[in-house]
Amino acid sequence: METLLQQIVNGLVVGSVYSLVALGYTMVYGILGLINFAHGDVMMIGALVALQAILFAQKMWPSLGPLALVGIGLVVSIPTCMLLGYVVERTAYRRLRNAPRLAPLITAIGVSFLLQTLAMIIWGRGYHSFPQLISTVPMQPIEGVFVTPVQITTLLVSAGLMAALLLVVNKTPLGRAMRATAENHRVASLMGVDANKIIAITFIIGSALAAIAGVMVASNYGIAHYTMGFLPGLKAFTAAVLGGIGNIGGAMLGGIVLGLVESIGAGYIETWSFGFLNSSYQDIFAFIILGAVLIFRPTGLLGERVADRA
Amino acid sequence: MIRLLEARGIAKRFGGVQALSDVSLSINKGEIYGLIGPNGAGKTTFFNVLTGAYVADQGEFIFAGAELPRGKPHEVVARGIARTFQNIRLFRDMTALENVMAGHHIRMKANVWGILTQNRATREEERLATLRAYELLKYVGIERYADTISKNLSYGDQRRLEIARALATEPQLLALDEPAAGMNATETGQLRTLIETIRNDGVTVLLIEHDVKLVMGLCDRVAVLDFGKKIAEDVPAVVQRDTAVIEAYLGGAHHAH
Numbered sequence: 238m239e240t241l242l243q244q245i246v247n248g249l250v251v252g253s254v255y256s257l258v259a260l261g262y263t264m265v266y267g268i269l270g271l272i273n274f275a276h277g278d279v280m281m282i283g284a285l286v287a288l289q290a291i292l293f294a295q296k297m298w299p300s301l302g303p304l305a306l307v308g309i310g311l312v313v314s315i316p317t318c319m320l321l322g323y324v325v326e327r328t329a330y331r332r333l334r335n336a337p338r339l340a341p342l343i344t345a346i347g348v349s350f351l352l353q354t355l356a357m358i359i360w361g362r363g364y365h366s367f368p369q370l371i372s373t374v375p376m377q378p379i380e381g382v383f384v385t386p387v388q389i390t391t392l393l394v395s396a397g398l399m400a401a402l403l404l405v406v407n408k409t410p411l412g413r414a415m416r417a418t419a420e421n422h423r424v425a426s427l428m429g430v431d432a433n434k435i436i437a438i439t440f441i442i443g444s445a446l447a448a449i450a451g452v453m454v455a456s457n458y459g460i461a462h463y464t465m466g467f468l469p470g471l472k473a474f475t476a477a478v479l480g481g482i483g484n485i486g487g488a489m490l491g492g493i494v495l496g497l498v499e500s501i502g503a504g505y506i507e508t509w510s511f512g513f514l515n516s517s518y519q520d521i522f523a524f525i526i527l528g529a530v531l532i533f534r535p536t537g538l539l540g541e542r543v544a545d546r547a
Numbered sequence: 548m549i550r551l552l553e554a555r556g557i558a559k560r561f562g563g564v565q566a567l568s569d570v571s572l573s574i575n576k577g578e579i580y581g582l583i584g585p586n587g588a589g590k591t592t593f594f595n596v597l598t599g600a601y602v603a604d605q606g607e608f609i610f611a612g613a614e615l616p617r618g619k620p621h622e623v624v625a626r627g628i629a630r631t632f633q634n635i636r637l638f639r640d641m642t643a644l645e646n647v648m649a650g651h652h653i654r655m656k657a658n659v660w661g662i663l664t665q666n667r668a669t670r671e672e673e674r675l676a677t678l679r680a681y682e683l684l685k686y687v688g689i690e691r692y693a694d695t696i697s698k699n700l701s702y703g704d705q706r707r708l709e710i711a712r713a714l715a716t717e718p719q720l721l722a723l724d725e726p727a728a729g730m731n732a733t734e735t736g737q738l739r740t741l742i743e744t745i746r747n748d749g750v751t752v753l754l755i756e757h758d759v760k761l762v763m764g765l766c767d768r769v770a771v772l773d774f775g776k777k778i779a780e781d782v783p784a785v786v787q788r789d790t791a792v793i794e795a796y797l798g799g800a801h802h803a804h
Contacts, residue, residue, distance in 0.1 A: 417649040420638045429624035429653030
């Protein structure tokens, strides 16, 4: 029982990070029909830039408290990633907007390689330890179930950001313009919505969320590395597909479900496989889910029929 | 009479098809101007070039005294031209009210900062935009469906909603692409009243229509396109007797015999 509860807690935390990153995939897909495979790497850049800023601040002002340091990391890395998202959209994707779908997809993979290589050149190939600024000392709210403050922070911040995003998308003129552009960007522009601007804003919002997710992942595991965006990016993409790609609520749900399945699976895989597999095989679950969704329900949990899109 | 829109020598080619060649026409402020012609005559292409969806190969549009930007639809809307579509193109998953409010987007000043902080100016603007959207739904007669998802509206109501959405952009010129297509006689009658009301409220109307009776009864002046060329432009009574027009509409049928 404790194992199950513990894995649910872990799953919620990991899942909320998947959700944040999945939102970036799904918003861009909703508007452009493009799977932005470079999104996970924006997250990686977010983590490494935050690390750089925190190390710099520690050296300059050694008396700063841990929360102030996290704050500085975010204040530097969020705008950097927003700018990065804008530049990628503007230079790599915009001119391919009316090209066959394969072209922007391959470009996205190219951008992903480019960002990883750039990060490797700047920060080197080694693993960097990310300062554990928010405590990772586990607390025990229930006997046998451990939660760390950094996990609680991750969960609360993710939930807050997602609620804010839902409000913006559903209740504000900006969100209305985003939804109009997502339904049909040609019609939206004929109705006076500057589609280019809305698409750029979508990339910028997604990149800001990715930067925050990057800091969360790095704080949780205490490590930052130039390939750290790849696997979480792929899993977040899985989460977006699971929820129904293009659907914002779906990305949130898909992230949480994926996180839970993965955690619970990791907790029991050893028992289920009679000791043949252990928890380091947890990545299997994400890809079993991706395969199963694509075979049995390609529109995802909350997705709608997309046949009339063209 | 004040000239609102002047098209000068508009030409547009798609591969081997000259969709528009050297089309010039002018629309006066406050009139209902009809653009008719057989299928494939280039009427909708004219709309698409006018609204910036396509870029003309040659020619220019002078609107309210200044040239219209090319290939930038939202700037054309900002200048005061709004349109509806031959095949209805609402934002299908949004409510009727949201569709109209999306049309009002270009007239709203709220910026990202104001939206994120929800300051007073932003909230007040949103409140006024909501009121205005209700008024427009009432104006076209579908206010009781304000909260209905637009794809669930009846065909005729979807057409009305498209007009309300276009009016929300606060146009000087409203371009309607076959608004009566697929409507029955009652609905067409109501549409006619609506278009007249819109004109009387100060909006100039450009109308593409197949329903010749509607066009002849409603329009102050009519231009006729055939194979991308303008073959006539005058008051309906004159156009109806024009031999080139009769030939264009009936000529094909004569040859078929």
